[in-house]
Amino acid sequence: MQNRSNFLPFFLVFFALSIFIILIGRIGVLNGVSSIFNKSVLPLRNASVNILSLKSLQNKKINELISENQRLNKELADKKNILNENLALKSQFAITLDTNQSLIPAKVIGAPGFIPGVSNPSYLIIDKGSAEGILSKSTVIVGNYLVGKVVSVNNNFSKIELVISKKSSFTAKVSDSDISGIIKGSGNEKLILDNVLLTENLKKDSAVLTKGDKDLPAGKAGEKGEGYPPDIAVGKIVSIEKKSSDLFQRAEVRSPLDFRNLNYVFVLK
Incomplete structure (x- = not known):
């Protein structure tokens, strides 16, 4: 009996607190607190998103620049090979070789x-x-x-x-x-x-x-x-x-x- 009498006040306080939270939730008090919290955190969250987006964009740009550089290097090498081949051809055909073969x-x-x-x-x-x-x-x-x-x-x-x-x-x-x-x-x-x-x-x-x-x-x-x-x-x-x-x-x-x-x-x- 003594244990029950000690538990009853605790139960009543917990029950009352639960009812109070439900009531203030319905009348929008917690919504205001939540709104204040969200407003205070929103700039930080947006900043984090912007930083991540900027880093992703930078990585994309870097990869694009690397690909473009590789493409240009290949074009330069191809043009150099063509130039060298043309010079070799010009030098060769400037020489008269006594042959009917191509x-x-x-x-x-x-x-x-x-x-x-x-x-x-x-x-x-x-x-x-x-x-x-x-x-x-x-x-x-x-x-x-x-x-x-x-x-x-x-x-x-x-x-x-x-x-x-x-x-x-x-x-x-x-x-x-x-x-x-x-x-x-x-x-x-x-x-x-x-x-x-x-x-x-x-x-x-x-x-x-x-x-x-x-x-x-x-x-x-x-x-x-x-x-x-x-x-x-x-x-x-x-x-x-x-x-x-x-x-x-x-x-x-x-x-x-x-x-x-x-x-x-x-x-x-």
Whole structure:
């Protein structure tokens, strides 16, 4: 009984307070308090929303500027490539090459096995292939000078074996005489004119040209389509090695081309 009598006053106070809150809610007193609270908080809330919106807008603008910058850089790179290609074409076609074949310009996009400062390239990869009419064994030049030959082709790319490659070998002649020999690649900048008879009179600074050992096109009469056309410049003689005990004399030949830094080449079609 004592517990009930202690609880009754507490219950009555709680019940009365509940009735009071309900009544003042109905007559709008709490609404006024709520309104005052909302009005005081509203500027802060709006400021927070504005800050978040501004940050979102800034991020969007930054992303748009980054995308635009990337697009402009790509356009600039494309225009630079086109300009370089046009300059290479202008330079190439300003040179008269004694051939009835047309030229396919191609950009060098790779040099397998080439390590700058350590080794010289033996092969180049170009961005043109069978889709542009390039065939295996096609001759590749820059200006009037021999670069090498195409050794493999797919639809969009081709691989060129350079004349300085150790695998390269072809017949050549000295321009101011009837002297003939075999040009062999050494794997570095120098070429070797070998198999020249001791009785021949080689001279320094003489120009060396391809002699012309072009085969019939591949597939015709069982031919392989290999070899180079005649009279393409290879380089000039820089030194001669001649020993009476040898059967042949040899000479070192240098091409003016920098095979490490070729950007564009031309394929004889």
